Amino acid sequence: xxxxxxxxxxxxxxRGQQVTLRCSPKSGHDTVSWYQQALGQGPQFIFxxxxxxxxxRGNFPDRFSGHQFPNYSSELNVNxxxxxxxxxxxxxSSFLLSSYNSPLHFGxxxxxxxx
Amino acid sequence: AQTVTQSQPExxxxxxxxxxLSCTYDTSENNYYLFWYKQPPSxxxxxxxxxxxxxxxxxxxxxxxxxxQKAAKSFSLKISDSQLGDTxxxxxxxxxxxxxxxxxxxxxxxxxQP
Numbered sequence: 001x002x003x004x005x006x007x008x009x010x011x012x013x014x015r016g017q018q019v020t021l022r023c024s025p026k027s028g029h030d031t032v033s034w035y036q037q038a039l040g041q042g043p044q045f046i047f048x049x050x051x052x053x054x055x056x057r058g059n060f061p062d063r064f065s066g067h068q069f070p071n072y073s074s075e076l077n078v079n080x081x082x083x084x085x086x087x088x089x090x091x092x093s094s095f096l097l098s099s100y101n102s103p104l105h106f107g108x109x110x111x112x113x114x115x
Numbered sequence: 116a117q118t119v120t121q122s123q124p125e126x127x128x129x130x131x132x133x134x135x136l137s138c139t140y141d142t143s144e145n146n147y148y149l150f151w152y153k154q155p156p157s158x159x160x161x162x163x164x165x166x167x168x169x170x171x172x173x174x175x176x177x178x179x180x181x182x183x184q185k186a187a188k189s190f191s192l193k194i195s196d197s198q199l200g201d202t203x204x205x206x207x208x209x210x211x212x213x214x215x216x217x218x219x220x221x222x223x224x225x226x227x228q229p
Contacts, residue, residue, distance in 0.1 A: 033216060042119075042206050043160070045216025058216055088158060103150070104217065106160035 002027055004107035006091050012113045013081050019112060021076040025093030026105045031055075032074040033104065034066060035090040043090055049074050050096075078112075086114045117142040119209050121220035128197055129228050135182075136192045136223050138207030147211050149183065149190045154204040154222070163205070166190065194225075202227045 005024045013019050025032050031050045035043035045058035049068035068074045072093075078085055088111050092104040118141045128134045140149070151163040166174045166183050173181050178198075182191045194201055204224050208217040 035216075040221070042208075042219030042221050043217070045218070048216060056216055090158075090160065092160070103162045103165060104160075105162075106152075109158045 004091055004093050004105050006089075006107035006110050008110060009108070010111045010113075012115060015081055015083060015114055017081050018077065018079045019081060021078075021089050021091075021110045021112070022073070023076070023091030023093075023107060024073045025091075029093035029095050029105065030072050031094045031096065032068055032072065033092045033094070034074070034076045035092065036060070037088040037090055037109070039087070046076070081114045083114050086112060088112075117144070117147075117209050117211065117218050119207050119218050119220040121207055121223050123223045124221075125224040125226070127226040127228060130197060130199060132197055133193065133195045134197055134225065136194075136205050136207075136225065138190045138192070138220060140188050140190065140207070140209050142188070142209065142211070144211050147209060149181075150208040150210070150217065151179070151181070151190075151192045152206045152208060152219075153201075154206065155202070160206070164192065197227045199227050199229060201225060 007022045033048040034046040037043040046060050047057040048055050052068045063079045065077045088109040090109045091107045094104050120139045147168045149166045152160045153163050154160050164176045164179050178195045180193045204222045206222045207220040210217050
């Protein structure tokens with residue numbers, strides 16, 4: 001049973017560039033959430049996708065956008081990269097939006113470095 | 116908005132000892148959920164234990180148990196018979212009733228010494 005898979009594992013970008021991160025949810029899950037984890041901090045909620053729509057959003061600027069595909073996989077796009085966007089980006093999946101009855105399963109993350 | 120506070124940046128105990136990690140939170144909601152996640156060096160966040168706010172009984176999962184004090188808004192994690200594999204970052208997290216993102220604390224780095 002495949003868990004949550006994220007690609008790429010590591011990424012280095014230059015300030016001002018755009019980046020796309022990818023996530024495949026755990027088998028049977030239909031909801032995907034994205035989190036940003038800065039060094040030495042806990043993860044911060046970016047947004048959540050369900051039925052190909054953004055359902056909830058944390059306190060992140062519009063430079064952060066996403067997409068969910070019919071097969072439930074998801075992409076996170078970040079435009080006009082800033083040095084402060086350097087972080088570990090975690091994808092988490094669950095079933096039917098619920099974070100309790102279907103606890104989040106996390107991937108191993110994508111380490112983004114902006115130079 | 117809710118906040119989660121973990122006041123212990125790092126803790127170190129000997130193998131087989133019992134250790135308690137602290138977590139406090141602030142919310143105006145009455146129905147919510149609390150979680151402890153473990154993040155080993157592999158970076159993957161792993162659910163350790165969860166608690167529903169309306170359940171008075173403290174959750175237990177094998178060597179892991181919580182002390183949930185709703186009035187004090189406290190949610191500590193106790194690890195009994197600690198093992199070397201328990202070495203990791205531990206995050207306390209809050210979820211309001213319904214579909215929303217988790218709010219995490221800053222984490223506690225737990226080191227189990229042989």
